[in-house]
Amino acid sequence: MATTLGDIASTVANDILVRPDETIGFAIKAATMAYRTIANKVPFPELLVRSDEIAVTQDSQTLNLTTNLSDYEVAGIISLRYKVSATEVFRLTRDDARNHEWYTCQTSGTPRLYARVDQDTIEFDVAPSSSAHTIRAYFWRKPVISVTDPASHELLIPVEWEELLIWETLYRTYHFLQSFDKAGALIMPAMLPDGPSVRKRHSKEMGIIPGAEEMEGELPAEEDPAASDAAMGEPAMDPEIDASAVEDEPTQEAPKAKMPKGGRI
Numbered sequence: 001m002a003t004t005l006g007d008i009a010s011t012v013a014n015d016i017l018v019r020p021d022e023t024i025g026f027a028i029k030a031a032t033m034a035y036r037t038i039a040n041k042v043p044f045p046e047l048l049v050r051s052d053e054i055a056v057t058q059d060s061q062t063l064n065l066t067t068n069l070s071d072y073e074v075a076g077i078i079s080l081r082y083k084v085s086a087t088e089v090f091r092l093t094r095d096d097a098r099n100h101e102w103y104t105c106q107t108s109g110t111p112r113l114y115a116r117v118d119q120d121t122i123e124f125d126v127a128p129s130s131s132a133h134t135i136r137a138y139f140w141r142k143p144v145i146s147v148t149d150p151a152s153h154e155l156l157i158p159v160e161w162e163e164l165l166i167w168e169t170l171y172r173t174y175h176f177l178q179s180f181d182k183a184g185a186l187i188m189p190a191m192l193p194d195g196p197s198v199r200k201r202h203s204k205e206m207g208i209i210p211g212a213e214e215m216e217g218e219l220p221a222e223e224d225p226a227a228s229d230a231a232m233g234e235p236a237m238d239p240e241i242d243a244s245a246v247e248d249e250p251t252q253e254a255p256k257a258k259m260p261k262g263g264r265i
Helices: 005-016 020-041 159-176 180-187 225-231
Strands: 048-050 062-064 074-085 088-091 113-116 121-124 134-141
Touching: 005 020, 005 159, 020 074, 020 159, 159 180
Parallel strands: none
Antiparallel strands: 048 134, 062 121, 074 088, 074 134, 113 121
């Protein structure tokens, strides 16, 4: 059985706030607001729609989406396929509406770009040269929620998003109850010191082994062979030279000081 907005509101009012009589109305309103916000921003598979072929108007640079997609309220366009003939079909490239203010519109041609100039209208860079051309829209729609009974609306989002919807509903319900401190606690970061410590330092690049300057003070430094040899009273050995391959060289004694004439130093 699909989850409804009423189920989300009941979870908040009954299980979290444990005040169903006082909060269920606020929770339903909050769940509806949060659900609309999430569904209008994310193209969930449950909300994707592919339209039928829509005929364009010759020499008209604009196309009204509301007229041609009257069964839906378009939340966002994923792609527009333009068809000139059975052998010439391509995808229109989305453009910024601000660029269209500077285009010199030709009287007719084959569009390659489009821009969404407002909620209901798209505009081509070139007006279509024939009414036989068509487009097919691939978009996601806004959910249609009953005004009189929003609690009965079945969710059109994946089940793994329901936890976020519960959290957003709780946040908005706290605001309706004027419990602003509790609402703020839901988004306030943990009040823990964030400074570096002696034992642990924060890496500047997560997922990458930190450099030596970041590791300073965390791990004991690697023992220097030269330092240990010096401590033992032995000459330092290059670690790249095999000790067994080094031949013994005759040692030379230090020259003795000569006694000056007269026998005195």
